[in-house]
Amino acid sequence: MEKIKQLQVKKLESYLKWIGAAIGVVIFFYLILCTTRGQGRHERTAWVHWAESGQPELFTVNAAVPGDANPDQAKSFDWSKSPFMLAPGTDTTEKTYPKKKPEGGNVKYKTIGVYDPKKEISKGLLKTDFSQCEYSKCKMVDKVESADAVIFLVARLTRLTGVPTFKRKKGQIWILKTDEAPSRFTWFTSLNRTGLKDRFNWTLTHKLDSDLPQVYGRLIQRNHVPEKDYGNTSSH
Incomplete structure (x- = not known):
């Protein structure tokens, strides 16, 4: 039993x-x-309705792309007005960038490498297309020692101890890249180590006052403004 x-x-x-x-x-x-x-793809995007005055309203960040969105009607937005991007009153008009438009077929390619000692980054990065860039004569390489510029990803740099040990060639540009604010993660403090001070030439971040700004999203006009009663919690 x-x-x-x-x-x-x-x-x-x-x-x-x-x-x-x-x-x-x-x-x-x-x-x-x-x-x-019914919601389309998800991406870091801010969706906006443009009023007749030309000012944006009802925009949300990191929302799902609505099915009725029309990318062809995208409009620019002055991100410098956002306190999350720059301090209020910051003047960005004084900063100028060199414009290099190559002419002819004898222009030397500029090479860009990514510091990746643990080989964690996809090889697909080497196929980056620069054809739509203002200066299109660039290509990615896997040898940082010979590259004209080297990108250092903060997220990976913080996992390492010490400093990069490869031999830096004369005139090589070091670029520090991050998509996050230092105040968001405590591991940024690990960059306060001997040997990293004054080693980087440029910054590549979400901040518009970076040497190479790379913002999180874009604003695209919606064809139809959703009618929602935000006072009715049951409709959310």
Whole structure:
């Protein structure tokens, strides 16, 4: 009798495991369908409705791309007005950048490398297309020692101890890249180490006062403004 009970318990446990696994699969596919259905792709984007006055209103950041969005109607927005990008009153008009438009076919390519001692970065980066850039004679290389410029990713640089040990060629530009504010993560403090001070020439960040600004998103006009009663919590 005892053996029969044990067999019944084992069967019950087995059934429960299968039921749990089935529920997990159903939830997984449900989340996938809910994420992609009718909302378009997800990306770091700010969606905006432009009023007749020409001013943006009702914009949200990091929202799903609405299905009625028209990328062809994208309008520029002065991000320097945002306190999250620059301090209020910061003048960005004084900063100028050299414009290099190569002419002819004898222009030397500028090479760009990424410091990646642990080989964690995809090789697909070497196929970066610069054809749409103002200065298009650039190419990515996997040898930082010979590159004209080297990009250092803060997220990976903080995992290392010491300083880069490769031989830096004369005139090589070192670029510090980050997509996050130093105040957001404590691991930024690990960069306060001997040997890194005054080693970098340029910055590549989300800040508009960087040498090479790389903002998080863009503003694209919606064809239809959704009518929502924000006072009615049940509609959210």
